[in-house]
Amino acid sequence: PAIVPGLKDFIDLVSELKTRKIKVVCTFHSEPPATVQIMKAIDRAIYHRPSNLLKNDPKIIQIPMGVPVFQVPVNKLDTRTKYGFKKSDKILTTTGFMFTWKQHANILDMMAPYLKKDPNLKVQLLTSFNSVNPSECLKENQNIKDVIDRHGIASQVIHITDFLPQQELNERLWISDVGYLWSDITTSSSSAAGKEFITSRLPLVATQSSHYHDLREGV
Numbered sequence: 001p002a003i004v005p006g007l008k009d010f011i012d013l014v015s016e017l018k019t020r021k022i023k024v025v026c027t028f029h030s031e032p033p034a035t036v037q038i039m040k041a042i043d044r045a046i047y048h049r050p051s052n053l054l055k056n057d058p059k060i061i062q063i064p065m066g067v068p069v070f071q072v073p074v075n076k077l078d079t080r081t082k083y084g085f086k087k088s089d090k091i092l093t094t095t096g097f098m099f100t101w102k103q104h105a106n107i108l109d110m111m112a113p114y115l116k117k118d119p120n121l122k123v124q125l126l127t128s129f130n131s132v133n134p135s136e137c138l139k140e141n142q143n144i145k146d147v148i149d150r151h152g153i154a155s156q157v158i159h160i161t162d163f164l165p166q167q168e169l170n171e172r173l174w175i176s177d178v179g180y181l182w183s184d185i186t187t188s189s190s191s192a193a194g195k196e197f198i199t200s201r202l203p204l205v206a207t208q209s210s211h212y213h214d215l216r217e218g219v
Helices: 007-019 035-041 076-082 104-117 134-151 166-174 193-199
Strands: 025-028 044-047 060-062 090-095 121-126 157-160 178-181 204-206
Touching: 007 035, 076 166, 090 104, 090 166, 104 121, 104 134, 121 166, 134 157, 166 193, 178 193, 193 204
Parallel strands: 025 044, 044 060, 090 121, 090 178, 121 157, 178 204
Antiparallel strands: none
């Protein structure tokens, strides 16, 4: 919804393209309420996961999200040093857009007692801002800051809100000891963030959510 016009304008655009004998293929990252109407108008749909609304629709082609290519650096300790970590650090990392429904602040709040007991525990929140819902990003960013300040754990939490280059993202995951992701059990979309843990060879703790429908081994 953030990168396409409103429904009527979108359907009008598809109709105009079809009058010019242009076939229209849409990729669905999630299923909006207007999915059925859109499906009637287009020729094909690419889904990353099985549809919740349309079972066995012949227009749907399922193509899972790909895994980025990552050449593992030669030395993990050198890479840790590059990002300011020590050999003795135990690093927990999550990544993905900074939405409130991912519970970044709440999970960090629950981790705080463990962090305060062990100075070698470090948490990386690689949670970037996005243009889909900027007000929600600002809200969650403040929630995270509040948790860090309340517990006095600023020295143990690395919070990056920039959209990281692919290589740095994968290196920061690769030098970690365990990854984690939270999501509701049922969602309408598929996780791109989950694939970063695969390419980074990092064991992942995640909910048994439909958001991670194709993550099983190593989770």
